[in-house]
Amino acid sequence: MRLHFSRKLLGIPYAVFLAFFxxxxxxxxxxxxxxxxxxHFSFGNFIQFFSDPTKLSTIVYSLVIAVITTAVCxxxxxxxxxxxxxxxxKKKFVILLLFVTxxxxxxxxxxxxxxxxxxxxxxxxxxxxxxxxxxxxxDFLPFMILPLYTTMLKIDESLYEASADLGANSVTTFxxxxxxxxxxxxxxxxxxxxxxxxxxxxVSDMLGNSKVxxxxxxxxxxxxSNWHMGSMVALILLIVVFLSTWLTxxxxxxxxxxxxxx
Amino acid sequence: xxxxxxxAVAEKTIQDKPHxxxxxxxxxxxTKYYDDNLVLDHVSLYVKKGxxxxxxxxxxxxxxxxxxxxxxxxxxxxxxxxLNGNDISALPPNKRPVNTVFQRYALFPHLNVFENVAxxxxxxxxxxxxxxxxGKEYSKKERLTKKEIREKVEKALALVDLEGFEKRxxxxxxxxxxxxxxxxxxxxxxxxxLLLDEPLGALDLKMRKEMQIELKEMHRRLGITFIYVxxxxxxxxxxxxxxxxxxxxxxxxxGTPIDxxxxxxxxxxxxxxxxxxxxxxxxxxDKQVKFCGKIFSCVxxxxxxxxxxxxxxxxxxxxxxxxxxxxxxxxxxxVFKGIHYEITVQVGKYEVVVQSxxxxxxxxVIGLNIAPDGIHLMKPKYTSxxxxxxxxxxxxxxxxxxxxxxxxxxxxxxxxxxDEEYLITAGGEKIDLTGAEVxxxxxxxxxxxxxxxxAGGTTGNIISIIYKGDHYRLIVRTDGEEEEDxxxxxxxxxxxxxRVSVIVPKEKIKxxxxxxxxxxx
Numbered sequence: 118m119r120l121h122f123s124r125k126l127l128g129i130p131y132a133v134f135l136a137f138f139x140x141x142x143x144x145x146x147x148x149x150x151x152x153x154x155x156x157h158f159s160f161g162n163f164i165q166f167f168s169d170p171t172k173l174s175t176i177v178y179s180l181v182i183a184v185i186t187t188a189v190c191x192x193x194x195x196x197x198x199x200x201x202x203x204x205x206x207k208k209k210f211v212i213l214l215l216f217v218t219x220x221x222x223x224x225x226x227x228x229x230x231x232x233x234x235x236x237x238x239x240x241x242x243x244x245x246x247x248x249x250x251x252x253x254x255x256d257f258l259p260f261m262i263l264p265l266y267t268t269m270l271k272i273d274e275s276l277y278e279a280s281a282d283l284g285a286n287s288v289t290t291f292x293x294x295x296x297x298x299x300x301x302x303x304x305x306x307x308x309x310x311x312x313x314x315x316x317x318x319x320v321s322d323m324l325g326n327s328k329v330x331x332x333x334x335x336x337x338x339x340x341x342s343n344w345h346m347g348s349m350v351a352l353i354l355l356i357v358v359f360l361s362t363w364l365t366x367x368x369x370x371x372x373x374x375x376x377x378x379x
Numbered sequence: 380x381x382x383x384x385x386x387a388v389a390e391k392t393i394q395d396k397p398h399x400x401x402x403x404x405x406x407x408x409x410t411k412y413y414d415d416n417l418v419l420d421h422v423s424l425y426v427k428k429g430x431x432x433x434x435x436x437x438x439x440x441x442x443x444x445x446x447x448x449x450x451x452x453x454x455x456x457x458x459x460x461x462l463n464g465n466d467i468s469a470l471p472p473n474k475r476p477v478n479t480v481f482q483r484y485a486l487f488p489h490l491n492v493f494e495n496v497a498x499x500x501x502x503x504x505x506x507x508x509x510x511x512x513x514g515k516e517y518s519k520k521e522r523l524t525k526k527e528i529r530e531k532v533e534k535a536l537a538l539v540d541l542e543g544f545e546k547r548x549x550x551x552x553x554x555x556x557x558x559x560x561x562x563x564x565x566x567x568x569x570x571x572x573l574l575l576d577e578p579l580g581a582l583d584l585k586m587r588k589e590m591q592i593e594l595k596e597m598h599r600r601l602g603i604t605f606i607y608v609x610x611x612x613x614x615x616x617x618x619x620x621x622x623x624x625x626x627x628x629x630x631x632x633x634g635t636p637i638d639x640x641x642x643x644x645x646x647x648x649x650x651x652x653x654x655x656x657x658x659x660x661x662x663x664x665d666k667q668v669k670f671c672g673k674i675f676s677c678v679x680x681x682x683x684x685x686x687x688x689x690x691x692x693x694x695x696x697x698x699x700x701x702x703x704x705x706x707x708x709x710x711x712x713x714v715f716k717g718i719h720y721e722i723t724v725q726v727g728k729y730e731v732v733v734q735s736x737x738x739x740x741x742x743x744v745i746g747l748n749i750a751p752d753g754i755h756l757m758k759p760k761y762t763s764x765x766x767x768x769x770x771x772x773x774x775x776x777x778x779x780x781x782x783x784x785x786x787x788x789x790x791x792x793x794x795x796x797x798d799e800e801y802l803i804t805a806g807g808e809k810i811d812l813t814g815a816e817v818x819x820x821x822x823x824x825x826x827x828x829x830x831x832x833x834a835g836g837t838t839g840n841i842i843s844i845i846y847k848g849d850h851y852r853l854i855v856r857t858d859g860e861e862e863e864d865x866x867x868x869x870x871x872x873x874x875x876x877x878r879v880s881v882i883v884p885k886e887k888i889k890x891x892x893x894x895x896x897x898x899x900x
Contacts, residue, residue, distance in 0.1 A: 275485035278479075278481070279481060279487070280498070281471065281472040281473045282478055283473075283474050284473045284499050284502035284503055285502045287475055297489045298487075299616040351723075
C-alpha cells in the first residue's frame with residue numbers, strides 16, 4: 118500500500134501546538150479555579166472573590182484605568198493617523214516610524230526611562246494613577262496608531278471628494294464618511310490597547326510606586342501562593358475581555374482590519 | 380520649437396462677448412501645475428447652458444483636470460473659472476451647484492443604495508417661507524423632511540431603472556448597477572451642471588453603448604448641462620453637442636462632432652478622431668494641391684508653394700478601374716470590419732487606406748479618386764525644430780537637455796578652429812565662443828533616433844506617432860529639465876513611450892548667434 122500524503126497532514130503540528138499550549142492550559146486553569154486546596158470541587162474561590170471588596174475594587178480600578186488609557190490613546194492616535202493617512206507628504210512613513218519605533222525598544226527600559234522622567238519632574242510617588250496611565254498611554258500608543266492608520270489609508274480619496282461634491286462640509290464628511298469607514302480600525306486599536314492596560318502590572322508597579330494594583334498584578338501574586346485563586350481571577354479576566362470584544366463587534370468575520378497591521 | 384497659439388480656433392470664438400448669459404461655465408486663461416508639471420496651459424473655453432459638451436483627448440491631456448477644477452477638487456494655478464458670470468475659482472466643492480459622476484463611482488461602501496442616493500439631500504438646506512399668526516411672512520432654512528427625501532430618491536432611482544434596489548448594499552451590485560446608482564446620487568440634487576468623468580470606462584462594450592443612449596436621453600429629459608470627459612472618440616461623437624479636443628494641456632479644437640470630424644484643425648485632431656490618411660503636400664496652384672506624387676483639386680485656399688498637411692478620410696477615397704483614377708496602386712491588405720472593408724492600397728511609396736462596402740482582393744491593381752471636398756488642407760504645425768542653445772568651451776552646443784557636436788565656424792563665414800579650440804575669423808581675429816547663446820535649428824528630415832541611449836546627444840520618450848502615408852512623423856520629448864520636443868520624419872516604426880536617444884549629424888545643426896554683442900567680443 119502506498120503511503121498517501123494528504124494536505125490534512127500538514128495541520129497536525131498546529132493541532133498538537135494548540136492542544137498543548139492553548140486547550141490543555143485552559144483546562145488546567147478551569148480545574149484549579151473550581152477546586153480547593155484538597156483538590157475537591159468547590160465554588161469557594163468564586164464566592165470569595167466576589168465577596169471581597171478589595172478584589173472587587175481592584176477589578177473596577179483596572180477597568181477604569183484601562184478605559185481611560187484606551188480613550189486617551191484613541192484621542193491622540195486618531196488625528197495622527199488621519200493626518201498621516203491623508204497627507205500627500207513623500208516622507209510620511211518617517212513620521213509614522215517615529216511614532217512606532219518606541220515599540221522596538223526594550224519594554225522595561227522604556228518604563229524605567231519614564232520613571233526617571235517622572236522622578237525628575239517630581240511626580241513619582243505624588244500622582245500614582247496619573248503616572249500609571251501616562252506610562253500606559255506612552256507604551257500602547259503605537260498599537261492604536263497602526264491599525265487606525267492602515268484602515269484610513271484604505272479609504273479611497275474619491276469618497277472624500279464625493280462627499281464634498283454632494284454638499285457635505287468637512288464636519289459632515291467626517292461624521293458620515295471618515296468615522297464609519299475607520300470604525301474597524303478603531304475597534305482593532307481598542308482591543309490592542311484595552312487588554313494590556315488591564316494586565317500589564319509592570320507599568321503600574323514601577324510608575325504607580327507600587328500603590329496601584331491592577332488585575333494582572335493580582336494574578337501574578339496569587340500564583341506565588343494560591344494557584345486556585347489565581348486561576349479564578351485569570352478566568353474572570355478572560356470573561357471580561359471576551360465580553361468587551363464581543364460588545365465591540367470584534368468577532369464579526371467581515372473585519373479584516375483587526376490587527377492586520379501587526 | 381514653433382508653438383502655435385494654444386487654442387487658436389477656440390479663442391477666436393470666445394473673445395466676442397465677455398459674459399453672454401447663456402455661458403454657464405467659462406474658463407478664462409486657466410493654467411494648472413501639479414508640482415512642477417504643467418497639465419493645463421492657458422486654456423480658455425466656455426460651456427453653453429443646457430448643452431452636452433465633451434472634453435476629449437488621450438490620457439494626460441488635461442481633460443480630467445479641467446473637470447476637477449470645475450467641480451472644485453483642484454484649484455487653478457492661474458486664471459479664472461466663471462459660473463453664470465461669477466468667479467468660482469476658489470469656491471469649495473460643497474458650495475458649487477454641480478455634481479460629479481466619478482470614474483470609479485466612489486459610492487460609499489458603508490451605505491446602502493438608498494442612503495447613497497440620499498447623501499446629498501441630507502446635506503441640503505432649503506429656504507421655506509411661512510406665514511405667522513399676524514399674517515407676516517418669514518422664512519427658515521430647513522432640512523428636507525424624510526418624506527421629501529424618500530420621494531426624491533425614489534424618483535431618481537426610477538430614472539435610472541433601479542426601483543426596488545433601495546435596501547441593497549453597494550457590494551452586491553454589478554458594475555452597471557453601481558454606475559446607475561452613481562448617476563442617481565448626482566442628479567437627485569438637481570445640479571445646474573452634471574460632471575461625468577469617464578463614467579462608462581469600466582463597463583463592457585454592449586453595456587457602454589446602452590448607457591450612452593440612456594445618458595443622452597437623460598440629458599434631454601433633465602435639460603441640465605452635461606460636461607463629459609472621455610478618451611473614446613466614438614463616444615464623444617455619438618453623444619455630444621460640442622466636443623473640446625485636448626492634447627498636451629492645450630485645446631486643439633472646439634466644435635460640433637460634424638465640424639471636428641469633417642474639418643479637423645490639425646493633424647493631431649485628424650489622427651485622433653476617426654481614421655485618416657495624412658500626407659505631406661504642397662499647394663501648387665489655385666485650389667490645387669500635390670501629394671502622393673499627383674495633383675488634386677481641393678476646396679481649401681492656401682498660398683502657392685506652401686507646404687501643407689493633407690488629411691483624407693478613408694471613406695472619401697473612391698475605388699475605380701485602374702486607369703480611371705488619379706492614383707493607381709496595388710491592394711496590399713483587406714480587412715473586414717463589419718459594415719465595411721478596410722482596404723490598404725500601395726500607391727508608389729505611399730500607403731492609402733480606403734473604406735468601402737465593396738471588397739477587393741489582395742494583389743488587385745485599382746485606381747483611386749478623391750473628390751475635392753474629401754481633401755482637407757491644414758497648415759503644418761511643425762516646419763522645423765528650433766531650440767535655445769549655448770556654446771560650450773569645446774565648441775559643442777548644449778540644448779534640449781543634451782550636448783551635440785556642431786560646426787561653430789558657420790557663425791563666422793570663412794573662419795576656422797585653431798589648435799587651442801579658439802575660433803579664428805576670416806579676418807584673423809581670435810574669438811572665444813564659450814557661453815555664447817545661439818538659436819539652434821534642425822530640419823524635420825535631419826534627426827535620427829536610436830534605442831542605444833548613448834548614441835545621441837540627448838535622450839527622451841516618443842510621445843506621438845502619426846503615419847503620413849509613406850513615413851511616420853514622430854515627436855520625442857526630452858526627459859530632462861527642459862522637456863524639449865524633437866519633431867521629425869522617419870521610415871521606421873517605433874512605439875509610443877519608447878525611450879530613445881536623439882542623433883543629429885554635426886553638419887545638420889544650423890546655428891545663429893542670438894546677440895550681436897557676442898559677435899563683437
